[in-house]
Amino acid sequence: MGKLQSNLSNAEEALFNLLKDITDKTDEEINKLTLKFLDQIQKKLSKKNDIELNFEILDKSIYSQPIYINGISYISLCEHHMLPFHGSVNIAVLPKKNILGISKFSDIVTHLSNDLTLQEKLTENIALFIHEKLDADGVFVKISGKHLCSDLLNSKNSLEEVITTFSTGVYELDFSLRNEAILNFS
Secondary structure (H helix, E strand, O other): OOHHHHHHHHHHHHHHHHHHHHOOOOHHHHHHHHHHHHHHHHHHHOOOOOHHHHOOEEOOOOOOOOEEEEEEEEEEEEOOOOOEEEEEEEEEEEOOOOEEOHHHHHHHHHHHHOOEEOHHHHHHHHHHHHHHHHOOOEEEEEEEEEEHHHHHHOHHHOOOOEEEEEEEEHHHHOHHHHHHHHHHOO
């Protein structure tokens, strides 16, 4: 038995025992729930395809004005509570010359959100990844998120939305560019 299979068996047993202790469900129902949950978690966290294989810079398309990409949906898992958080990502890029195909921004968000992470880390990782790959003059990322851990753990006073931002290059230094980006985010 391989290490992954052994770990899955251990996780399956632990989750089964936890659900047995805290619910009134039958063993058969618990077993189905356990297998379904572990299958879904494994699928979500193993979607980290090699972004490098699908990443194509359009270096023949030279453009040096701001590009705004609004409303890329994401869903991720909080590394603190292992519960989902979801929302939308807005990206501003000031390229030096190279650009990406528009769908690649969504691919980057999907790739980086398929992990146990924090919204703050996700915001930073998206900005740094785009900045590095495009060798951009600057990148500004704004993420809004709804955290289910807040709803489940504090239902009387849950948070409506968490907003995080991260900037690189000229967006770090030039507040007028950052404000222009914020105005262009829907």
